[in-house]
Amino acid sequence: MERSDYIFGIRPILEAIEAGKSIDKILMKRELSGELSKELLLKAKEYDILVQKVPNEKLNRITMKNHQGVIAIVCPVRYYDLQNIIASLYEEGKTPLGIMLDGVTDARNFGAIARSAECAGADFIIIPERGSASVTSDSVRASAGALFHIPVCRVKDLPKAIIELHDNGYKVVGASEKSHQNYTDIDYKVPVVIVMGAEDNGLSSEVLRKCDELGAIPILGKVGSLNVSVACGVMLYEAVRQRL
Secondary structure, eight states: OOGGGEEESHHHHHHHHHTTOOEEEEEEETTOOSHHHHHHHHHHHHTTOEEEEEOHHHHHHHOOSOOTTEEEEEOSSOOBOHHHHHHHHHHTTOOOEEEEEESOOOHHHHHHHHHHHHHTTOOEEEEESSSSOOOOHHHHHHTTTGGGTSOEEEESOHHHHHHHHHHTTOEEEEEOTTOSSBGGGSOOSSSEEEEEEBTTTBSOHHHHHHOSEEEBOOOOSSSOOOOHHHHHHHHHHHHHHHHO
16 A cells, blocks of 8 residues: 555544545554543544554554554545435436445455446445455556546445345345356346455355345356456446346
């Protein structure tokens, strides 16, 4: 990650939050105490910013400057509220197409998925607050700038987000090599969100249970699976093919 992605020190981070800077998360030394650190924790809670308690060694690996036990990672773009996105798309008369990422942690894969999603005309990407790649300079570069053009919604809980999507008339389609249904047999002409899981473990059990349908991409070679960004592109463009 580039140095410009970071803000060091409690007071500069407080000022950045007050100034409306989009903070991805705050790394705070585990043993940190004092009135200013309490003020920062309260401010982070007020603005719904994730705070991770980490060993001081991790902070020192990022910088040897006087970080005062706190480093903020700045997000290059702002995250969107899922409910607002859902409402605005319906107001525009669209048949929404979205992507949800469950356990995709590699920034390059995330960026490549965002690039495919933007090219395919997808309306948004949903990622979880924890255990996921986020919008950083690395993922923006991998997306060829697409992350500046497609809204990213970061949610606390993916299963709850799926319930919210269901309540708003969305079909949720999971990509799973264990499915007996070919991905092309699924109807993508309705409001739909395609869920991609981690390359090693696939979709988490909770997310898997909440999907309306599961689709498998045929694998005809000796390698057992596609890269997640490639698989996402395949499913996205099946949706494009059907809608065209």
